[in-house]
Amino acid sequence: MISTLSYTKTQSQNLILLGFGFVLGLVLLMSLSMGAFSIPFPQTLAILFDQVGMSLGTFEVQQENVLLQIRMPRVLMAILVGGGLGIAGAALQGMFRNPLVEPGLIGVSSGSALFAVIFMVLVPVTASLAWIKPIGLPLFAFVGGLINVLAVYKLSKSQGRTDAATLILAGVAINALAGALIGLVLFFADDSALRSFTFWSLGDLGGATWSKIPVSLVLIAIPSALLLFNSRQLNALALGEQEAFHMGVNVQGVKLQLLVFSALIVGAGVSMVGMIGFVGLVVPHLIRILFGADHRLVLPGAFLLGAILLNFADLIARIIVIPAEMPIGVITALIGAPFFIWLIFNLNKSKK
Amino acid sequence: MLKASKVHFCIRQRPIVDEVSLELNPGEILAVLGPNGAGKSTFFKILSGEIKCKHGAIGYNGHDIYTLKSRELAEVRAVMPQHTQVNFPFTVQEVVELGLISTKAKDPSKLIREVLEATNTTHLKDQVFNTLSGGEKQRVQLARVLVQIWEAKPFPRYLLLDEPTSSLDIAQQHAVLKILETLKSRNIGILVILHELNLAAQYADKIALLKNGMIAKTGTVEDVLEEEILAHVFDHPIHLIPNPATGGVFVSSAASSHPNIQTFKQA
Numbered sequence A: 001m002i003s004t005l006s007y008t009k010t011q012s013q014n015l016i017l018l019g020f021g022f023v024l025g026l027v028l029l030m031s032l033s034m035g036a037f038s039i040p041f042p043q044t045l046a047i048l049f050d051q052v053g054m055s056l057g058t059f060e061v062q063q064e065n066v067l068l069q070i071r072m073p074r075v076l077m078a079i080l081v082g083g084g085l086g087i088a089g090a091a092l093q094g095m096f097r098n099p100l101v102e103p104g105l106i107g108v109s110s111g112s113a114l115f116a117v118i119f120m121v122l123v124p125v126t127a128s129l130a131w132i133k134p135i136g137l138p139l140f141a142f143v144g145g146l147i148n149v150l151a152v153y154k155l156s157k158s159q160g161r162t163d164a165a166t167l168i169l170a171g172v173a174i175n176a177l178a179g180a181l182i183g184l185v186l187f188f189a190d191d192s193a194l195r196s197f198t199f200w201s202l203g204d205l206g207g208a209t210w211s212k213i214p215v216s217l218v219l220i221a222i223p224s225a226l227l228l229f230n231s232r233q234l235n236a237l238a239l240g241e242q243e244a245f246h247m248g249v250n251v252q253g254v255k256l257q258l259l260v261f262s263a264l265i266v267g268a269g270v271s272m273v274g275m276i277g278f279v280g281l282v283v284p285h286l287i288r289i290l291f292g293a294d295h296r297l298v299l300p301g302a303f304l305l306g307a308i309l310l311n312f313a314d315l316i317a318r319i320i321v322i323p324a325e326m327p328i329g330v331i332t333a334l335i336g337a338p339f340f341i342w343l344i345f346n347l348n349k350s351k352k
Numbered sequence B: 001m002l003k004a005s006k007v008h009f010c011i012r013q014r015p016i017v018d019e020v021s022l023e024l025n026p027g028e029i030l031a032v033l034g035p036n037g038a039g040k041s042t043f044f045k046i047l048s049g050e051i052k053c054k055h056g057a058i059g060y061n062g063h064d065i066y067t068l069k070s071r072e073l074a075e076v077r078a079v080m081p082q083h084t085q086v087n088f089p090f091t092v093q094e095v096v097e098l099g100l101i102s103t104k105a106k107d108p109s110k111l112i113r114e115v116l117e118a119t120n121t122t123h124l125k126d127q128v129f130n131t132l133s134g135g136e137k138q139r140v141q142l143a144r145v146l147v148q149i150w151e152a153k154p155f156p157r158y159l160l161l162d163e164p165t166s167s168l169d170i171a172q173q174h175a176v177l178k179i180l181e182t183l184k185s186r187n188i189g190i191l192v193i194l195h196e197l198n199l200a201a202q203y204a205d206k207i208a209l210l211k212n213g214m215i216a217k218t219g220t221v222e223d224v225l226e227e228e229i230l231a232h233v234f235d236h237p238i239h240l241i242p243n244p245a246t247g248g249v250f251v252s253s254a255a256s257s258h259p260n261i262q263t264f265k266q267a
Helices: A002-034 A041-051 A059-098 A106-124 A127-156 A164-187 A193-199 A210-228 A231-237 A239-247 A249-275 A279-291 A294-319 A326-351 B040-048 B070-077 B092-100 B108-119 B134-149 B170-186 B197-203 B226-234
Strands: B002-011 B015-024 B029-033 B055-058 B077-080 B157-163 B188-193 B206-211 B214-220 B239-242 B247-253
Touching: A002 A041, A002 A059, A041 A059, A059 A127, A059 A231, A059 A249, A059 A279, A059 A294, A059 B015, A106 A127, A106 A164, A106 A193, A106 A249, A127 A164, A127 A210, A127 A249, A127 B239, A164 A193, A210 A249, A210 A326, A231 A239, A231 A249, A231 A294, A231 B092, A231 B206, A239 A249, A239 B077, A279 A294, A279 A326, A294 A326, B002 B040, B015 B040, B015 B055, B015 B188, B015 B214, B029 B040, B029 B170, B029 B197, B040 B157, B070 B077, B070 B134, B077 B134, B092 B108, B092 B134, B108 B134, B134 B157, B134 B170, B157 B170, B170 B188, B170 B197, B170 B239, B197 B247, B206 B226, B214 B226, B226 B239
Parallel strands: B029 B188, B029 B206, B077 B157, B157 B188
Antiparallel strands: B002 B015, B002 B055, B206 B214, B239 B247
């Protein structure tokens, strides 16, 4: 019976999401307790439950400080940025109807980076204007990302369809241009700005503090939640923009929402922790391969899996070279690049 | 009634669709025929609301098409384009469910069950769309399009199809048109662009012949299917032979007429 079938289907979707949530919880727990300063699991749990007024055991003040002041904001930031990159990647892939689309590949990230660098180097932040920095940086990054994603979209679209080859070419060109402009801006930067840029460009969650969480929450969590409302429309867009219009979807409106929300998420993420590649590409793919293409599952699943992967990558980055830290972009690229190669290989195979 | 009055569309001053007027009633199959470049597809896109005509008007049940929101339009008309690519691994059931995206159906699973049955695709519903054969894909797309207007409504609905039989084998072509025939009793009007004249002769109630963006002739099958008009429209000698199987005519496009073939002339 179809009715029971589609019923159990949403049930199984919920189960899958619940499973992701459970895994995320485990990774978070590991991430909170492991690192250069190790906090045993019982103490980790005790500190967490102590926050809600339940006493589970004793712990040292130093443990509490490390966990709550250093690791907690970092883990939250990894959830927001990883989840945001995952869901934005899924939304952009759906909108472009192309599984190769990734915020980094088509130039959203580099556009955000360019504008972030412009803001960091060229906008003088005096003491009186210090309040503008936590908002100004992500907003600048958002504008840069939006400009690039619009440019790539216009360039790659012909006769209502986005052509994969032009899409990638446009992305390469836009990335090159943004890279050159970043270089130009950095030419005017001083040594300390250069050094911080180098680390920032490879992705760095180490700068995550509680003060950055509220802005990230507003600029990443809210657009991500709003993207979820577009999942059915994204399913319709998968058949083509004309077909979606025939089925009654307000195509232009939906596309505008998808572009703005994705650029917001990626821009905020890039401005907070730098460029982190491959999460937006790999995560939606994994979900589709494992559980199918229904965006009602792909979008929330991509958020959760993105959060899991980035936290996991951050954990590795922190414990692999104790007491130093590996830049997280190195880890995600080390996981992501081979996956991307495998993906291209398989796409070629399925065409034969 | 779906009514197009004096629809006009130009590209660089050259008319692609030239003051075309047409009416489609519910319960009727209207076949639009014409040679390549006659403006069929452009006219089709204007009717579906995809592109706007420069002059003229399209009315669905008396409502001007440009006053309807895309959601309202989707309630009165469904469109089946020539090719639809699905880039992600959606199952057949998921593809068909998409047809209900903007309608508030009372019992969606019943509608889906019925269109899957009507298009003979029930057994495919759990398969991934991209793994199907051409004919199966076409029937699934038909199911998706049908489910959008399947539910009985107090107003007539319309189905527009752009060459739904291209790239299908003979059995599949007839299968698709037989499905369209069953829609007539559901208060649905069907406009279908066809290339195969014999399919039109066999299944259509009315035919509109398009040439150079203009209606060369429109009317019932018997009125329109005349050798001279067809030969003029298609720039090719055409002979009509009585078709004993259907009681209608058989359209032959053999290059030269054979003396033994008795051509069909109307009194």
